[in-house]
Amino acid sequence: MRIKVETRQDGDIEVPRRFHLNGDPVDVVEMVDQWFGVGYRYCKVKGSDGALYILRYDELRSEWCLAMFASERSQAVTGEWTSPRQRVKGLLQ
Secondary structure, eight states: OBOEEEEEEETTEEEEEEEEETTEEEEEEEEEEEEEETTEEEEEEEETTSOEEEEEEETTTTEEEEEEEEOHHHHHHHHHOOOHHHHHHHHHO
16 A cells, blocks of 8 residues: 655665555654665554554655554554463463
């Protein structure tokens, strides 16, 4: 999904500062991670709405798109989840 992203300069590159999702602005409160490939860059950011986003920048087209979204609620659920194997291991100790 293509999105409009406002950026700021961080050293040699521009990083997301704010983006618009369904017309609503979301401020980037934290740059969690970023990684680069040939012709693209991914930025994992935390939004002002508490959600986690992965934004992909296509350097050849100068386009940003939303690659992944995890709401604050889904992060809380998955953060507390333990696999059955971990639970069994805990019971055996």
